[in-house]
Amino acid sequence: MTRSAALWLVLGGIGYAILPWYLVEGLSPLSAKWWASYPFGNAGSGLFLGWSGDRWWLGPTFLPLLVGAALLVRGGRRPEDGRWLTWIGAAGLVWMVIAGFAIDHRNWTIDLFAEWFGPEKQAGMGYGAFATALAFLMVLAHGLAARGFCRSDAFVVSAIALVLGLVLLFVFFPIAQILVSAVEDNNGHFAPGIFFVKFFDRSVWGLDCVYSNLRCGVAWNTLFLAVVVGVGTTVLGLAFALIALRTRFQAKGVLRALTILPIITPPFVIGLALILLFGRSGAVTGLLFEWFDVPRTRWIYGFTGVFIAQMLAFTPIAFLVLIGVVQGISPSLEEASQTLRASRWTTFRTVSLPLMRPGLANAFLLGFVESMADFGNPLVLGGNYEVLSTKIFFAVVGAAHDQSRAAVLSIVLLTFTLGAFYAQYRWLGNRSYTTVTGKGDSGLPVPMPKRMAWLCYGTAIPWAMFTAVIYVVILVGGFVKTMGRDYTPTLQHYITGFGIEQTSRGLYFAGSAWDSLWTTIKVAAVAAPLTAIVGLLTAYLLARQRFVGKRSFEFITMLSFAIPGTVVGVSYILAFNVPPIEITGTGLILVICFIFRNMPVGVRAGIATMSQIDRSLDEASLTLGARSFTTVRRVILPLLRPAVVASLVYAFVRAMTAVSAIIFLVSAQYNMATAYIVGRVEAGEFGLAIAYSSVLIVVMLLAILVIQLLVGERRLGRRTAAAPVLQAAGG
Amino acid sequence: MTKPAAAVEFRSVTKRYGPVTAVNAVSFVIDPGTLVTLLGPSGCGKTTTLRLIAGLELASEGQILIGQRDVTKLSAADRDVSMVFQSYALFPHMTVAENVAYGPSVSGTPKAEAQAMAAEKLALVGLSGLEKRLPSELSGGQQQRVAVARALVLEPQVLLFDEPLSNLDAKLRRRVRDDIRELQQKLNLTVAYVTHDQEEALAVSDRIIVMSNAAIAQTGRPRDLYEAPNSVFVADFIGDANLLAAELLTRQGDLGRIRLGGLEITLPHRNVSTGAIRLAVRPESVLLDQRSPPGAIEGRITKAAYLGTHMEYTVASPVGDLFSIDHRTGAPYAVGTTVWITLAAHGAVVVPNA
Numbered sequence A: 001m002t003r004s005a006a007l008w009l010v011l012g013g014i015g016y017a018i019l020p021w022y023l024v025e026g027l028s029p030l031s032a033k034w035w036a037s038y039p040f041g042n043a044g045s046g047l048f049l050g051w052s053g054d055r056w057w058l059g060p061t062f063l064p065l066l067v068g069a070a071l072l073v074r075g076g077r078r079p080e081d082g083r084w085l086t087w088i089g090a091a092g093l094v095w096m097v098i099a100g101f102a103i104d105h106r107n108w109t110i111d112l113f114a115e116w117f118g119p120e121k122q123a124g125m126g127y128g129a130f131a132t133a134l135a136f137l138m139v140l141a142h143g144l145a146a147r148g149f150c151r152s153d154a155f156v157v158s159a160i161a162l163v164l165g166l167v168l169l170f171v172f173f174p175i176a177q178i179l180v181s182a183v184e185d186n187n188g189h190f191a192p193g194i195f196f197v198k199f200f201d202r203s204v205w206g207l208d209c210v211y212s213n214l215r216c217g218v219a220w221n222t223l224f225l226a227v228v229v230g231v232g233t234t235v236l237g238l239a240f241a242l243i244a245l246r247t248r249f250q251a252k253g254v255l256r257a258l259t260i261l262p263i264i265t266p267p268f269v270i271g272l273a274l275i276l277l278f279g280r281s282g283a284v285t286g287l288l289f290e291w292f293d294v295p296r297t298r299w300i301y302g303f304t305g306v307f308i309a310q311m312l313a314f315t316p317i318a319f320l321v322l323i324g325v326v327q328g329i330s331p332s333l334e335e336a337s338q339t340l341r342a343s344r345w346t347t348f349r350t351v352s353l354p355l356m357r358p359g360l361a362n363a364f365l366l367g368f369v370e371s372m373a374d375f376g377n378p379l380v381l382g383g384n385y386e387v388l389s390t391k392i393f394f395a396v397v398g399a400a401h402d403q404s405r406a407a408v409l410s411i412v413l414l415t416f417t418l419g420a421f422y423a424q425y426r427w428l429g430n431r432s433y434t435t436v437t438g439k440g441d442s443g444l445p446v447p448m449p450k451r452m453a454w455l456c457y458g459t460a461i462p463w464a465m466f467t468a469v470i471y472v473v474i475l476v477g478g479f480v481k482t483m484g485r486d487y488t489p490t491l492q493h494y495i496t497g498f499g500i501e502q503t504s505r506g507l508y509f510a511g512s513a514w515d516s517l518w519t520t521i522k523v524a525a526v527a528a529p530l531t532a533i534v535g536l537l538t539a540y541l542l543a544r545q546r547f548v549g550k551r552s553f554e555f556i557t558m559l560s561f562a563i564p565g566t567v568v569g570v571s572y573i574l575a576f577n578v579p580p581i582e583i584t585g586t587g588l589i590l591v592i593c594f595i596f597r598n599m600p601v602g603v604r605a606g607i608a609t610m611s612q613i614d615r616s617l618d619e620a621s622l623t624l625g626a627r628s629f630t631t632v633r634r635v636i637l638p639l640l641r642p643a644v645v646a647s648l649v650y651a652f653v654r655a656m657t658a659v660s661a662i663i664f665l666v667s668a669q670y671n672m673a674t675a676y677i678v679g680r681v682e683a684g685e686f687g688l689a690i691a692y693s694s695v696l697i698v699v700m701l702l703a704i705l706v707i708q709l710l711v712g713e714r715r716l717g718r719r720t721a722a723a724p725v726l727q728a729a730g731g
Numbered sequence B: 001m002t003k004p005a006a007a008v009e010f011r012s013v014t015k016r017y018g019p020v021t022a023v024n025a026v027s028f029v030i031d032p033g034t035l036v037t038l039l040g041p042s043g044c045g046k047t048t049t050l051r052l053i054a055g056l057e058l059a060s061e062g063q064i065l066i067g068q069r070d071v072t073k074l075s076a077a078d079r080d081v082s083m084v085f086q087s088y089a090l091f092p093h094m095t096v097a098e099n100v101a102y103g104p105s106v107s108g109t110p111k112a113e114a115q116a117m118a119a120e121k122l123a124l125v126g127l128s129g130l131e132k133r134l135p136s137e138l139s140g141g142q143q144q145r146v147a148v149a150r151a152l153v154l155e156p157q158v159l160l161f162d163e164p165l166s167n168l169d170a171k172l173r174r175r176v177r178d179d180i181r182e183l184q185q186k187l188n189l190t191v192a193y194v195t196h197d198q199e200e201a202l203a204v205s206d207r208i209i210v211m212s213n214a215a216i217a218q219t220g221r222p223r224d225l226y227e228a229p230n231s232v233f234v235a236d237f238i239g240d241a242n243l244l245a246a247e248l249l250t251r252q253g254d255l256g257r258i259r260l261g262g263l264e265i266t267l268p269h270r271n272v273s274t275g276a277i278r279l280a281v282r283p284e285s286v287l288l289d290q291r292s293p294p295g296a297i298e299g300r301i302t303k304a305a306y307l308g309t310h311m312e313y314t315v316a317s318p319v320g321d322l323f324s325i326d327h328r329t330g331a332p333y334a335v336g337t338t339v340w341i342t343l344a345a346h347g348a349v350v351v352p353n354a
């Protein structure tokens, strides 16, 4: 047996025999009460609880550990170790899963067992259970490695097992819970009939708006919005990409800034700015009323408002995708067309556009999915135009509190986004668009035909100016009394939110926003490195290792990209509110949520960078006696710096700006900035909300600087000045 | 070198990638302290064989032994084998010294000692003074030597080279190949060397393993392969050969009488049964003459090329088109000239398994 396998066995033993098995709420090992319930009470270890008969189902876990102990005592390395380790890990895990899910905080989860064995209950997993489960998983991995999996590389097998285990637990299991609770009534009894009633409800699929002036079903609303936004962002994004690459447009730097800014803007802030401009008492509305007597209306609330906000928020994503696509079209193809006497317009229509088609489809699907998943904008601007994400939210937190309805709506939403994701994966994933090669393509890009150019300018420039106005509003809005009514400069909003008072006992953070800001920064700072680690580790496995089922593994890890935040939020409440994993209301659940929502970007960035690093570097390191782990640390990681920066920045920024998932998961103790801001918007305190948003943007800019300083540049020497540059990982 | 060199043994090793069999039931032994070349056309499984020795791939079937020890299931890091890669695979973010010291330093050798080991090996390959440079600041030949120094630093039992010279120009290639051979002999290393350049293989090897289609076609000393190829493939692959249809008339002891067109010659029959056989004739053994010696075959020059040291002719004859090399460049035959063909005493061989 290898040393690390032995260490994991020992950890398993400690987890089972010494650490408190269950989660002990409100008690710390420093308190006397804790010691009173150790080792036989609530804070007891698995060994004592299991064999004292108190929690007898913990007993059998001992068996595989005993076998492990026997192996440890015997020592040495033998060929049959692999088989034993595999058995120990698998048996331990299987039993822990069975025992964990068979009993919850109330009773047996299967009624029949309650009759047979009498009532039992248990709390959520604590340190002991967690350590033991992890140890079993790692022992299993070491066993498989000893049997020749992945070229006998224990690190690789362990990494695969770990990533797979985590993804199954924190992506798949919650989604499965949604499916389960969709066919249950609100008391947890199996009731498939209810599913059909709720699924085919008129409020979901009704088509009343087609033939009467009643409202259509929420599913159609969502779908319609998503299609329109998908088309709109793709067209605008293409216009921008063409301007940036195919015209002699001067202010390209401005274009870049306008594409970066929305990434660090919490999504609903745009909606907020729209309200401040066009709401009933908005700045523009006020001007129109005073100058032209246009009556103040609430036109911005509803489809129009949400559409405009989403266009503003998601066009940059389409732009980032399409700029790569337009760049990838080899100019020599267009030149070839022109030498065949095609006019510029014909060339564009018959050569350039068809080559862009996969890219356009990709951009459309991204816009489509983003629109479906968006929660903040419909929440602040939706008015009577309901979409699935907000409807799900109100099903959970609203007066009705109908969890199974939330589950059913989640399934509808999930079907749409997964369908789009699957289409993209199957249909576009394998098709490589012409990529930029290292070889200089000496051709010159053909300038756009005049008509196209004017069309692009005509759509893009007003849009860019509009975006600029929005950001001016965000900047200025926090410093005036009330946008639209009273432009007296004031610091009042900042003082309310971020006031600091000098008291006799030192500084006192009196502002109402401090708590949520600190929590947000802390959670983001914890989540970002973990996200980057999991993402890059997955990327390493996908880019550098061969194993059975790799394609499915890839699909699974990218899947969380396609799950809308609202659905994640609902599924986390359903899955992690009860044993065996009971973590709702903690900071941990926020961190975990962010890790698995944002990890796909780390994966993509990692794969992109790693595929540019010669594989024989790893192999050279291996043949020099370095293990995979050392190789990763000393060779791959230093060369991966750009991807590290990209995934850290993205993870941090997304953790600070996310709203849809965490709005379900925040608690009084762990409130997040975005949830707080949404609350202020709902209360009509726009000034504070906008001030807080500006602060968030500044914090994120600072964080990006810090990350870049900490991670540093990679040093490759002067001849490789043209080292591979990481594509902006915006998607 | 403190450790004795180790033998490498393959026992019926197979490597499959899904449906592709890259190495098929291959067995061979590389004796300690020898340089063995794996030679063969592209895609025949040379690199795969080398990677199997290194532990970068694990065998699907069979057994691999290094120095009597079964290493079949050991990963690369656990085998005492180093490799020089075709692309050199120098770590671009480390200096030359850091690159060479990488092996000892990851295995826990104190820094100063690791650096001393690196300096020693850099001196051995003649690169002292360049320690502080990054790989990107070296010439191709220098990078190659850094890669060799890095592979040598752990004094491995076995050293592997995968086409180490393919990135160098022809002149440099000849020099570096001699350096590698000298180093191997000086340090008494066991070396497996992959190339598809047969001249390189003949020049440096103690033995050559010729591979074809994932299997071994023949192994032997360079001279054996050249002078006694045991298949048409090997005869054709090692050096140039005219492969001619002939007839074995009678066998007497080890020798046989063979008729080739109008010529009758005596050659070792190599256990081929009488009847139609294949004869491999090296181009320098095809002698051309304008007078007609007894029993010569008549031919006509169809192509002639001047290559400085020799002439190359293609001669049409009743036994087929012959390729011939003639070192008399003074008065070459013109195209269309009628010539008489005989065979030299050496350089023609019966090919079994034709």
Ligand SMILES: Nc1ncnc2c1ncn2[C@@H]1O[C@H](COP(=O)(O)OP(=O)(O)OP(=O)(O)O)[C@@H](O)[C@H]1O
Binding pocket: B017, B020, B021, B022, B040, B041, B042, B043, B044, B045, B046, B047, B048, B049, B196
């Ligand atoms: N990872 C892989 N997956 C599938 N097939 C592979 C893989 N690696 C190699 N092969 C196949 O195995 C065969 C042998 O490959 P190998 O790299 O050993 O050839 P080689 O003799 O080194 O050729 P070359 O001289 O071109 O380098 C080839 O047919 C190749 O396509």
Ligand SMILES: [Mg+2]
Binding pocket: B046, B047, B048
């Ligand atoms: Mg090769």
